[in-house]
Amino acid sequence: MTAFLLTPPATQDVHIWRWNLDVSDAEIDGYWQTLSEQERERAGKFRFDLHRRRFVAGRGELRRLLGAYLGLAPHAVSLDYGTEGKPFCTSQPAHWTLCFNLSHSDNTAALAVSNGIEVGIDVEIVRPVEESMPVEVFSTRERAQFATLPEAQRQAVFFETWARKEACLKALGTGFILPPDHFEFDLAVRGDTTPCCVGGDAHEAAHWRIQTLQNGMQDRPDSAGAVAARHADWSLVFMNS
Numbered sequence: 001m002t003a004f005l006l007t008p009p010a011t012q013d014v015h016i017w018r019w020n021l022d023v024s025d026a027e028i029d030g031y032w033q034t035l036s037e038q039e040r041e042r043a044g045k046f047r048f049d050l051h052r053r054r055f056v057a058g059r060g061e062l063r064r065l066l067g068a069y070l071g072l073a074p075h076a077v078s079l080d081y082g083t084e085g086k087p088f089c090t091s092q093p094a095h096w097t098l099c100f101n102l103s104h105s106d107n108t109a110a111l112a113v114s115n116g117i118e119v120g121i122d123v124e125i126v127r128p129v130e131e132s133m134p135v136e137v138f139s140t141r142e143r144a145q146f147a148t149l150p151e152a153q154r155q156a157v158f159f160e161t162w163a164r165k166e167a168c169l170k171a172l173g174t175g176f177i178l179p180p181d182h183f184e185f186d187l188a189v190r191g192d193t194t195p196c197c198v199g200g201d202a203h204e205a206a207h208w209r210i211q212t213l214q215n216g217m218q219d220r221p222d223s224a225g226a227v228a229a230r231h232a233d234w235s236l237v238f239m240n241s
């Protein structure tokens, strides 16, 4: 794999990288060489080869890109984990703060990289909305609003909102230790937005920004995606799509 160097994101930018996880045997072998012992152990626990390969291609490309920002070989990138599993980089550059978050769904991965802004990213394949899903994901107020939407809009709105919520919970690093209705949205607002309430607090909500990833996943028009941060005034910069 060719070594290359990347310029750090500007302080108000969030770089977005997307890639296909279904790669050749040779690429999987190359990525495997760059993984840590812990990652190889985790890869070994997947029941299906397809899922193992996708994990290796996800972590391998994550390491390659982080290494390029840090001027390090991919295997030299050192990762640690928050209490709920959010990975962060312990090999930090001298003059900026590398933050990142990864998401994958089916055969695609998406990575957000920023300079000091704690980010969360989520991509989702748009699929049929089962009856139980709005109950599991939405607050009472969101459910009432969802019920008033025309049938034709419901699927897109459901997955757009789902991606917003998961991106926020991943920015916090809690994931679903907090319930999905911790972040509440106005479902009438499509695209970039701010939550209405965070844990019932409208003042806290005002600190958050959520940017929509149109076609959340590269080459998958049937996908939704969002990037979230508790930070004002930042923009997405698409690096390879």
Ligand SMILES: CC(C)(COP(=O)(O)OP(=O)(O)OC[C@H]1O[C@@H](n2cnc3c(N)ncnc32)[C@H](O)[C@@H]1OP(=O)(O)O)[C@@H](O)C(=O)NCCC(=O)NCCS
Pocket (backbone or CB within 6 Å): 055, 058, 059, 083, 084, 085, 086, 087, 101, 102, 103, 104, 105, 120, 121, 122, 123, 166, 169, 170, 171, 172, 173, 174, 175, 176, 177
């Ligand atoms: C974070 C969470 C929502 C991700 O769900 P998912 O369906 O795998 O979704 P995504 O594909 O978008 O994200 C996966 C990636 O998010 C990152 N991630 C893992 N835990 C995370 C967290 N708590 N916060 C933010 N990002 C996290 C990882 O990079 C992971 O991919 P990788 O392990 O292949 O590197 C889910 O795992 C969760 O709720 N975790 C917290 C609760 C928990 O399980 N805690 C105990 C773990 S120690």
